[in-house]
Amino acid sequence: MNLHEYQGKEILSKSGVRVQRGYVADTPEKAVEAAKQLTKDTGTKWYVVKAQVHAGGRGKGGGVKLAKNLDEVKDLASKIIGMQLVTPQTPPEGKKVNQVLIAEDVYYPGESDPEEYYMSVMLNRDKGQNMIMYSPEGGMNIEEVAEKTPDKIFVENIDPAHGLQDFQARRIAFNLGLSGQAFKEMSKFVKALYDAYTKNDASLFEINPVLKTSDNKILAVDSKVVIDDNALFRHKDIAEMRDTREENPVEVEAKKAGLSYVDLDGDVGCMVNGAGLAMATMDLIKQAGGEPANFLD
Template sequence: MNLHEYQAKELLKKYNVPVQEGIAVDTVMAAEEAYRQIKTQTGNNFAVIKAQIHAGGRGKGKIEGTEQRGVAVAKSAEDAATIAKNLLGGTLVTIQTGAAGKKVNKILVAQDVYYPGPNPVKEFYLSILLDRATGMNVIMYSTEGGMDIEEVAHNTPDKIFKEWVHPGGPLQGFQARKIAFNLGLSGEAFKNCVKFVTNLYNAYVGLDCGMLEINPLFKTSDEKIIAVDCKMNIDDNALMRHADVAALRDVSEEDPTEVEAGQYNLNFVKLDGNVGCMVNGAGLAMATMDMIKLSGGEPANFLDVGGTANAQTVEAGFRIIMKDPNVKAILINIFGGIVRCDRVAAGVIEAYNKLGNIEIPIIVRLQGTNAVEAKKLIDESGLKVQSAILLSEAADLVKKAVA
């Protein structure tokens, strides 16, 4: 589950991770008031206003049809109102959103941390995620933080450092010091960085994060180390341990079909192909997607109905798949182990009758428990549903459907 920047920062503060303070708002009037509060607190006329969407590249992105950037600096309450008016309700297009962009429903009015002082300011990059190759958490960091970190990784990979942390154990003190040293810090900034990285790693583990990215990690002119931006992803499988975090979910940022599928406990991921597929079991689903490609089609989705498929889940799966106008055929591939094939067949027939007016070919391949009975049910239903027993038969039917 992805979180907005303002949500992630509030969680980090619970782990004593210093952050750029700000106020999240959803109206122009509230943005003006937030600006005045920030100005009073900091004594600074400058405030940073950031669009809150689940995507990076906001600083370079623009509101569709305008020149308004996703991150802008306000020098007055009037500026704050103008920027907020341009952002709220607009569609922000960034390198990560694609051409469709994402609608901005909230903005964060944050303090300016780039104020002048006795020492130069500096942007760094730091992220924590699971390295599946080693089975350990890895901290990736660089002296070259900011909006162009992707180019740094591509053009100068030697500037990206990595520190692996053994699972089940804490970040060791020498590792935190090594990170601060490699970032070129000394004195008070060095000490603050060691504390920051240690607390950040504790937050990563404590919140069951899948990924935690701070870009930029920032050294202020008075040697403080703070998180100016934060991307946080929480492992969905751990949300049962974090009811407070689960409540932060913003479904408006997610694909509506995936949200609907979740309501029926369906594992669904939308893709860009032309053949919808409904399968029980993730492994079989992956194999089915491969088969679709080998047959000349492209999978339009990943849909695992699990081992408890019934008429309701099959109907929900049908409805979700058919919302995609690119789908030219639907392939149902069920191996009857936990779930009986005849139960799935009955669900297919019931769903077909309920939905009605299904113009695209539907191919059903059932194998395993009660497969023969299931094929008989479908063949005698009188519906325009093509049944198959062998995977090769299903592949041939898919090939004809998309030809």
């Protein structure tokens, strides 16, 4: 189950991960109220208006904008809410934006320059262990970093019998080139992030970027969180976060009927009993030159 950025940050915050704070709004008027409350809570005078959809690359699609006053918050929110946001991760027609996150500005001036990093926690299927993938090249497409500068991608595998060890968190901070207070902050951040991943039965926690602020704080500016559907019975509060507006309506209807259904791009419908037979049927369709329209178990 995919979560929105603001929902992922809520989960992270509960585990002790410092996040860029903000409030969600579904109208321009509520966006202004959210900005006012944010100023009371944080002192921020600038605001980031972020489209909340289940897709990455929102900034490139025009779904993330900086507002320097309340009038700009209202204007930007009115333009973003209701728009069809097209990114590299959406269908060609885009996704409708139903709400925005009004977030604090965390790129303020200070004793040092802000720096961005990439960090994610996921399963390393080759080793049968969880892993933390990270890079000093944050704020950009990690696939491009892996292709052009693979030496800047680091992986820390975690033995499930022992969990994340302190020395591993310190090694991550060291490889990111941090020192002093920022080094300590990153070590704490890594441990809290991994704790959030494991105790919520996630299949992915991706933070891009992780930010070192100008006063050496480490925080999550964005969050992409995917929860294992098979574990949702243990997390009723997270299950209630599901936003079916972001999902394929046919798949939503199938789930209600207790079916495992995945919509595909082909034109040969598959009505099959059993996942193994379904996969074999799809293979046969492909072998014969066709394209399956769905997976169904």
